[in-house]
Each structure stands twice: as structure tokens, then as C-alpha cells.
Amino acid sequence: MHAVFDQSPAGSADTALRHRFAVAPMMDCTDRHYRYLARLISRRALLYTEMLTTGAVIFGDAGNLLGFDPAEHPVVLQVGGSDPVDMARSARIAERRGFDEININVGCPSGRVQAGTFGACLMKQPELVADCVRSMRDAVSLPVTVKHRIGVDDHDSVDALKRFVETVSRAGCDTFIVHARKAWLRGLSPKQNREVPQLNYPTVHELKRSFPELTMVVNGGFIDLVSAHDHLQWVDGVMLGRAAFSNPWILSGVDQLFHGEPSLPLGRREVLDAYMSYCQAQLRRGVPLPRLVRPVVGLFQGCRGARAWRRCLSEKAHLPGAGIDVMENALTRVADAAA
Numbered sequence: 001m002h003a004v005f006d007q008s009p010a011g012s013a014d015t016a017l018r019h020r021f022a023v024a025p026m027m028d029c030t031d032r033h034y035r036y037l038a039r040l041i042s043r044r045a046l047l048y049t050e051m052l053t054t055g056a057v058i059f060g061d062a063g064n065l066l067g068f069d070p071a072e073h074p075v076v077l078q079v080g081g082s083d084p085v086d087m088a089r090s091a092r093i094a095e096r097r098g099f100d101e102i103n104i105n106v107g108c109p110s111g112r113v114q115a116g117t118f119g120a121c122l123m124k125q126p127e128l129v130a131d132c133v134r135s136m137r138d139a140v141s142l143p144v145t146v147k148h149r150i151g152v153d154d155h156d157s158v159d160a161l162k163r164f165v166e167t168v169s170r171a172g173c174d175t176f177i178v179h180a181r182k183a184w185l186r187g188l189s190p191k192q193n194r195e196v197p198q199l200n201y202p203t204v205h206e207l208k209r210s211f212p213e214l215t216m217v218v219n220g221g222f223i224d225l226v227s228a229h230d231h232l233q234w235v236d237g238v239m240l241g242r243a244a245f246s247n248p249w250i251l252s253g254v255d256q257l258f259h260g261e262p263s264l265p266l267g268r269r270e271v272l273d274a275y276m277s278y279c280q281a282q283l284r285r286g287v288p289l290p291r292l293v294r295p296v297v298g299l300f301q302g303c304r305g306a307r308a309w310r311r312c313l314s315e316k317a318h319l320p321g322a323g324i325d326v327m328e329n330a331l332t333r334v335a336d337a338a339a
Helices: 008-012 032-041 054-059 084-097 111-115 119-124 126-139 158-170 201-210 225-233 242-246 248-259 268-284 289-296 306-316 325-331
Strands: 021-023 075-080 101-106 144-149 175-179 215-219 237-240
Touching (some): 054 084, 101 119, 101 126, 119 144, 126 158, 158 175, 175 201, 225 237, 242 248
Parallel strands (some): 075 101
């Protein structure tokens, strides 16, 4: 029996309110199983898919790549591409599949992405990004948003950043999610690009002052909710990435802190019980157990026995014939699992 939540508050919220707190799109992390777990913990966090190329969206296995549980709403499809025609086709598919928004990736610095002429390198081509936004908005009624860096390589002046936002906003994009680091397209790996370039939150704050009519969301470097929430003095929303994946229970404070609503009345053990029920159905569909286990590896971070929990999962989930009992057995290692 899957969890069912009342989605009306998030569904009726305006754009800025919906974006007050989001979990960043992360490759090999924010798949449908992680998103289901996240929604068990927070009703209001805005969730994103992993980045999918237009080729994957248009020609890939839609059931596998684009499928999601209704409980995940609101959920955003993030797309990587630069051909306005293919971006419009992807937007139409996203709308048919029931996504709540579609987001354009203008922040990924990997070499493979650059070879496909999308991601962070598009910051040097604001008119092309604007053409993609315009084409997508003409094709669907979904909101179209853009996630980008504050600059790339030596193309990193505040004026260049403002020209990018101004150009893209004129095409109809009113929401920008800004990773507060520049990207180096050569010399740094994607992981290093998340850590080495200096964080520059004031530049994102300045963007909001320059474009008060636009929704501005800041991303990058946040490790806890309180420090992230402080930025709402200057911007409309914040986005957490790795911290929300490595410690999913951090999301339990989102509804109250960011939306003034009661947190969901579930402890970690109850969340795990609900997630294991979901996993049973996924296992019957042929989903490998390690994929289902990965989102909950950090669920008991901070609890006594968390290390033993992680070790048990990593050692047992890959064994032939392993089933849901791997999580049940690992749970016996957590002393305060009911917290």
C-alpha cells in the first residue's frame, strides 16, 4: 500500500512559494525511489528528477526513465539539451507524463555534457537558451525554469550573468535556480566543480535585487536547513543537494521551517516501514534491491548504530537472493530507530 498525501497545498501554491525549498537534481541519486522516500519525510519539498537528455526523454524507455509514483508530486523533470525543437518535444512528453514543471540544465560542467552542447557551456549562449525556453513555453502550459551557474571559465562577470538572466527571462522564464559557484569547463571534474570554485552567495542576492519580479532560488554548499533558511532574507528559495541525499532525514524539518506547517507525523522507523512496503512492490516489478536500498543508507545518520546499519546494507544487499529482510535485519543494529 503506497503512501498517499494531500497534495492540494503544494499544488495551489504560487511559483515562489513552491520553490521555497527544493532538493537538487543529482545524477545517480534523485531517482524515483529516493523521491518516494523524500516525500514520506516532507510533504512540501520540491523534488527533481535526475538530469535526462532530450534524446533519453524522446527515445528512451519512458516507463523506466520518466515513471514516478503519484505521491511524489510536486516533481520537476530536468532536461539537458540545446535544440529548441527537441526541447519542445521533451516538454510535451513531460506534460503528458504528469510532471509539474520542466527545468533546463545550464549548470552541468561534465565533458560529456559539453560535447552535447548543453549544460554550463550554454551560459555563453543566452539567446540559444532563450530560444529553448520560448519553444517549450509555446508547446506546453507547464512552467519552464532554468538552473545555472553564476559564470563559466573567465565568462564570469556580474554583468554577463545579468545579461543571461535578462535575455532568458524575456523569453518567458520567470524562475532561476542559481548554483552560487562558477564552473570551470576544463581542468576540473564535475565533483571538483561542486567544491573547488568559491561560493559567492552575494552575487545571487544581487540578482534578486536586480530582478525583483523574478523568482530566484540559491543552490550550493548548504549542509543544514537553518543556514539555508537564512538566505530567504535575500532570495525566494533555497535548494539542497548532497546533504539531502546523504542524510534524507534532514527533510523532516522542511515543512515547519520553510512553510510553517506541521511536519509529517512519522518517525524514522515508520518512514522505513512505509518505504519497505513500497520496495516490496518494486521488487515484484524487477527493480534490483541495491537500487532500492541506496536512498535509505543515510536514513539513520546521527542515531546510535547508524554505522552498523550502513555496513549491513552494503554487505548484504548485493548478495544473490537478498530481499527486503536485508533492511529489517539491518534495523536491529540501530539502537534508537524509533527516533
